[in-house]
Amino acid sequence: MAKTTRVKNKRLKAAAGSGKSRATGAPKWVGQPIRRVEEDRLVRGKGIFVDDQKLTGMLHIRFVRSSYGHAKITRVDVTKAAALPGVVCTLTGAEVKGLVKPFIEIGPDVGQKIADYPMAVDKVVYQGEPVAAVVAENRMAAEDAAELVEVEYEPLPPVMTAEDALKEGSLVHPGMGTNRNWHGVFEYGDMEKAFKQADHVVHIDRLHFHRFSSTPLECNAMIAVWDSRSERIEYWSNNSFPSFAAQFLSPALGVRIDQILMKSFDIGGGFGIKITNYPYMALCALASRKAGDRPVKWTETRTEHMQASAHGNERTFLDTRVALDKNGVITAIDSRHVDDCGAYPRYEPLGCVIWAQVLPGSYRVRNIRIDMNQVVTNKCPVGPNRGYSRMQQLWFLERVLDICGHSLGIPTDEMRLRNYIRKNEMPYETPNGCVYDSGDYAGMLAMGKTLVGWDDWKRKQAAAREEGRWIGLGIGSTLDSGTNNFGQARIINAGAPFSGQSKAAIAKLDIYGEVVISMGSVPQGQGHETTAAQVVADVLGVSPGHVKVKPGFDTEQNAYTGHTGTYASQFAVTGLSAIHGAATKLRKEMSRLAAWALKAKEKDLEFGVGAQGPEVRDKRSKKSINYWALANIVNVNNAGMPEKLWDVTLNCRHVYHAPFQLPDVKKKFGNLTLTYAAQIHVAVVEVDRDTFQPKILAYACVDDCGRAINPRIVEGQVHGCTAHGIGAALMEDCAYDGDGNLLASTFSDYTPITAMNMPDLLYGHMESPSPFTFNGAKGMGEGGAAPVHTICAALQDALYSKGVIINDSHNTGDSIFLAVQRAGTGGFASSVRIEHRRAAGRSAR
Amino acid sequence: MSQVPNARVEAVYFSSAGGETAVSSCLSAPIAIECARTTTNDFCRSPTADTRHPKRQAENIVYAHPFSYHRAGSLLEASELLQQLGEEARLIAGGQSLIPLMKMRMVRPSALVDINFIPGLSEIRCSDGQLRFGALARHADIEESDAASSIPIVQDCAAGIADVQVRNQGTIGGSLAEADPSGDWGAVLLTLETSVRCSRPSGERTIALDDFFKDAYTTVLGHDELISEIIVKQPAKNSAGAYLAFKRSAPVYATASAAVQLTLGDSDTCKDVRIVLGCVGLTAIRAKEAEKTLREKKLEKKRIDSAVEAVRAAAEPQDDMRGSADYKRVLIAALVKRAIGIAARRARGEQVEAGHEYVGR
Known part of the structure; x- marks a missing residue:
């Protein structure tokens, strides 16, 4: 059924071709597993984090937060707090309302009717929402004063599930008139025909992807100074998408965007959720101004972080119908999805389209209809949590595949092989116009099975079943789509004024000949300083140690575009392309300059390292000039420099533009992402018959992110996302009770994964270079929550014969116990239904 | 009555006899x-x-x-x-x-x-068939002590309490005085002949651990009274125990924990047994009915199964983020069953690993 679509996108190919380095030969440093240069300072406690910064006259802000999930605010009284010695000023929601405009809403129609102020004004809509703030000389006084703020509430009925939200009984934002802030239907192919011709139709009533977060080691932190003399707001923050935050802050605070200065340095993890800490940035700026231009620092506590920073998106999949042919090949999927974005959309409803980057997952299915909905609820607002929006879709597809496979008696590995997009179909255009650049999913699966010892485990599983043990083998196939096209926002809101993707970098030869790179990216452990130096070293024929890379965002350095930040698995593509471009421009300038200085021809010059360090040599005369001398000519010794070289500044800025076009908004069709890294994990899990605890017996991860710039960093990222995913699958759950209380507001309750919970990982790596990037690399690091899919698959395999359907992404000993109980009374009987339309028989083998 | 510059900060316990409000698992x-x-x-x-x-x-x-x-x-x-x-x-x-x-x-x-600077409160020593822990003995000190290694159940417990940092700082006296329903030491020491030596201005007294805990976070200690020593009678040669605590992650309290100390007689007869359940009630619970089904009986599967049934009935768990009450009953029963098996094997002289267990592995 699956039809192969060859890609004829000239623009994509042209872009990759023109990016190829002419200046250099075979890479010497790119591809090497060198140690990260950042490591030394980070492991020695010499990193520079926001909380390490102490400015003269700096004040501390503490927020008074709602203990209710949904309540009317009837009174806020800061009198006693303001009177406490050491307190400089206070802020209340009513006051904040008078000082700022509500933040921009990305969503259209009803979404535009949400008034998102950084502080609750008339009512609170999630537990932990700030209702007042106190600013004091030190944190102790601020803490004491915050306790003296009196707030009275009148509780309102909270909206705690997606299904409840759709009932519209209680409204989170009455101005919207509904709880559904986005709706759209994504339909491709011929659904009717596919279901008519199906041999089997599988119905799945409800699947649920739970709410979890990333719990970075460093919580949100920022310092704001609203300086009335220079008329600018300076931020030192750990926001991970500063140019985006500035675009939200500028209209809200009523200042020009050039008045907002963003700065960052080391960041202790982010995983996406620090993108949406800008409401706090607004409050800190207001506090600074009210305190007479003094710096105001906010360092979030862990409980604040759990309750009121950002969680990952929760999604419910309803009334799914799957059409299959007699061989178990999926021909159509029809489903209704309800995403829960919590109390305020903020980065949302972008998640309502971002999943469509991986609409069919790794599979060839061409007929798909997804009725996509997003609702607001009385829970913490969501933020783009690692694997953002795609992992929910991938998990859904993996569940569909496993449930169908088990229902039809087709082994889950075979089920995948029959449905995977083939290596020879790459680049592959999906039904909605996305282009998978390269990949060999079947090859990755084979590697994963070999690593884990699949056949051997199959035998052990059969023997263990005889003994009554529950062992399951599971596969999780993921795509880590990277370098997003912001044009997809137009599918959400046709009027959204953004599209494409770009990054800027500056490469300069400083006065004494230092090679300095500024890039404006906001690394949180991804090793940007190292990989950038590897790329530049290859361009200039030096070693990475000769290249100084400045990490972090700095508005004044101007190495940014409106897309600059670290998100959406893209630095290896966009960041390094910008750096490569800037370094190539610098090399060209140095080459012109050296040709004049050495009285040589540019084509005879070679770049390398000589006795006096990095230099440019004339192959004919054997004469050379080092970097100091080159920089000296331009910067401080330029009398006599010929006019034709006056444009040489040795300070080269380059902007990389990803080769995107606008999507077709009506058809919801277009290339939404540039690269598709893949991870295929294989796990063996045993459920203890007595404790019902799942135990991982073996675990393999196979990664393909195209050409790896630094394989050591790639492997580290794979370990990190695997830990995150196992944590989400088995331990971490932002669970709320029916009254709107977060039940996991400390680490004692949330139990983020630790090394003690990790299995030994078997790691495999493949390289399918991307044809769309200059270096063949693909962005990676989000990992698509592969372990969540894999562990669910293994549990499904272990328990299918008991009648259990794994319908939630979070599984604990407790929930497995309840599921086995439920299965014992036929509780899952109606949740999955199979119609055999033709005489194809049950087994299709 | 002075501020102490650069003193190492250690932890705390409640010595209050007044009803301390139960605070849910909040050790972060x-x-x-x-x-x-x-x-x-x-x-x-x-x-x-x-x-x-x-x-x-x-x-x-x-x-x-x-x-x-x-x-x-x-x-x-x-x-x-x-x-x-x-x-x-x-x-x-x-x-x-x-x-x-x-x-x-x-x-x-x-x-x-x-009290960290009171001299002589950290000693661990053996004398006259007794193992004596100073109130300030750290979990890590106990884990590493030769004296403690002679009682496997003590070793099981000490080696896995929370994480390394907590084990290096936390004390056995503090843990007992805090009387957290999820504390490890209470359950473990109740399986042994344990007494608590306490000191107050009016003098000293020694309290049997069985009489020490009154309620969650509440002991019989007076406000001005503190533990000075914990005294454990060395079990007989043919006696051994096991402690199994199931934790979601290393630093947090267990979801359920089972402590079993078993004395074997001739031909696999259970001469004596103590079974204590942790985290499934307001204090550690002695499962006396379960003990009765095993005492003076041959250790057979059927008897163990009925002991485990009695354990289920004895547990009084509550729903929380660690698990539902129903599940905790299942878990505590499973842990006790395994702990009985391990204790019996150890009593026969086998070396068997036991202790704290974690989600996922």
């Missing part, structure tokens, strides 16, 4: 770690301290309610300080529960009496 390891690293100078703020001093501002990194800090030089001095300072004063030993609670302002003592 990362917070505890941060506290443990903090010097007293940073967090012990005297009400009269000059908070405008710039250096002090920079160092204010823990956010407890104001309290005064007092270092006791002897048990008697500690008791007297507690008397003087009143009901709102607390003892601090290892601090691994109290400091996180103070930091979150869930408890706000007016004063801390630090």
Whole structure:
């Protein structure tokens, strides 16, 4: 059924071709597993984090937060707090309302009717929402004063599930008139025909992807100074998408965007959720101004972080119908999805389209209809949590595949092989116009099975079943789509004024000949300083140690575009392309300059390292000039420099533009992402018959992110996302009770994964270079929550014969116990239904 | 009555006999770690301290309610300080529960009496068939002590309490005095002949551990009374135990824990047994019915199964983030069953691993 679509996108190919380095030969440093240069300072406690910064006259802000999930605010009284010695000023929601405009809403129609102020004004809509703030000389006084703020509430009925939200009984934002802030239907192919011709139709009533977060080691932190003399707001923050935050802050605070200065340095993890800490940035700026231009620092506590920073998106999949042919090949999927974005959309409803980057997952299915909905609820607002929006879709597809496979008696590995997009179909255009650049999913699966010892485990599983043990083998196939096209926002809101993707970098030869790179990216452990130096070293024929890379965002350095930040698995593509471009421009300038200085021809010059360090040599005369001398000519010794070289500044800025076009908004069709890294994990899990605890017996991860710039960093990222995913699958759950209380507001309750919970990982790596990037690399690091899919698959395999359907992404000993109980009374009987339309028989083998 | 510069901060326990409100699992390891690293100078703020001093501002990194800090030089001095300072004063030993609670302002003592500098309170020694732990013996010291290695159940417990930082700071005396329903030591020591030596201005007394716990977070200790020593009678040669605690992750309290000490007689007869259930009631629960089904009986599967049924009935768990009450009954039964098996094998002289277990592996 699956039809192969060859890609004829000239623009994509042209872009990759023109990016190829002419200046250099075979890479010497790119591809090497060198140690990260950042490591030394980070492991020695010499990193520079926001909380390490102490400015003269700096004040501390503490927020008074709602203990209710949904309540009317009837009174806020800061009198006693303001009177406490050491307190400089206070802020209340009513006051904040008078000082700022509500933040921009990305969503259209009803979404535009949400008034998102950084502080609750008339009512609170999630537990932990700030209702007042106190600013004091030190944190102790601020803490004491915050306790003296009196707030009275009148509780309102909270909206705690997606299904409840759709009932519209209680409204989170009455101005919207509904709880559904986005709706759209994504339909491709011929659904009717596919279901008519199906041999089997599988119905799945409800699947649920739970709410979890990333719990970075460093919580949100920022310092704001609203300086009335220079008329600018300076931020030192750990926001991970500063140019985006500035675009939200500028209209809200009523200042020009050039008045907002963003700065960052080391960041202790982010995983996406620090993108949406800008409401706090607004409050800190207001506090600074009210305190007479003094710096105001906010360092979030862990409980604040759990309750009121950002969680990952929760999604419910309803009334799914799957059409299959007699061989178990999926021909159509029809489903209704309800995403829960919590109390305020903020980065949302972008998640309502971002999943469509991986609409069919790794599979060839061409007929798909997804009725996509997003609702607001009385829970913490969501933020783009690692694997953002795609992992929910991938998990859904993996569940569909496993449930169908088990229902039809087709082994889950075979089920995948029959449905995977083939290596020879790459680049592959999906039904909605996305282009998978390269990949060999079947090859990755084979590697994963070999690593884990699949056949051997199959035998052990059969023997263990005889003994009554529950062992399951599971596969999780993921795509880590990277370098997003912001044009997809137009599918959400046709009027959204953004599209494409770009990054800027500056490469300069400083006065004494230092090679300095500024890039404006906001690394949180991804090793940007190292990989950038590897790329530049290859361009200039030096070693990475000769290249100084400045990490972090700095508005004044101007190495940014409106897309600059670290998100959406893209630095290896966009960041390094910008750096490569800037370094190539610098090399060209140095080459012109050296040709004049050495009285040589540019084509005879070679770049390398000589006795006096990095230099440019004339192959004919054997004469050379080092970097100091080159920089000296331009910067401080330029009398006599010929006019034709006056444009040489040795300070080269380059902007990389990803080769995107606008999507077709009506058809919801277009290339939404540039690269598709893949991870295929294989796990063996045993459920203890007595404790019902799942135990991982073996675990393999196979990664393909195209050409790896630094394989050591790639492997580290794979370990990190695997830990995150196992944590989400088995331990971490932002669970709320029916009254709107977060039940996991400390680490004692949330139990983020630790090394003690990790299995030994078997790691495999493949390289399918991307044809769309200059270096063949693909962005990676989000990992698509592969372990969540894999562990669910293994549990499904272990328990299918008991009648259990794994319908939630979070599984604990407790929930497995309840599921086995439920299965014992036929509780899952109606949740999955199979119609055999033709005489194809049950087994299709 | 002085501020102590650069003193190592240790943790705390409740010695209050007054009903301490049950605080749900709130030991947050990362917070505890941060506290443990903090010097007293940073967090012990005297009400009269000059908070405008710039250096002090920079160092204010823990956010407890104001309290005064007092270092006791002897048990008697500690008791007297507690008397003087009143009901709102607390003892601090290892601090691994109290400091996180103070930091979150869930408890706000007016004063801390630090007993970490009282000499001779950390010893672990064997004498006259007794194993004696000073109240300040750290979990890690116990884990590493030769004396403790002679009683496997003690080793099982000490080696896996929370994480390394907590084990290095937390004390056995503090753990018993805190009487957290999820504490490890209470359940383990109740399977042995344990008594608690306590000191107060009016003199000393020794209390059998069976009579020590009154309720969640509540012991029979008076406000000015503190534990000085924990005395455990060496079990007989043919006696062995096992402690199994199931935890979601290393730093948090167990979901359920089972402590079993078993004395074997001839031909696999259970001469004596003690079964104690942790985390499934307001205090550790002695499963006496379950013990009865095994005592003086041959250890057969059928008997063990009925003992496990009795365990299920004896447990009084509550729903929380660690698990539903129904599930905790299943879990405690499974843990007891395995602990009986391990204890029996150990009593026969086999070397068997046991201790704390974690989700996922």
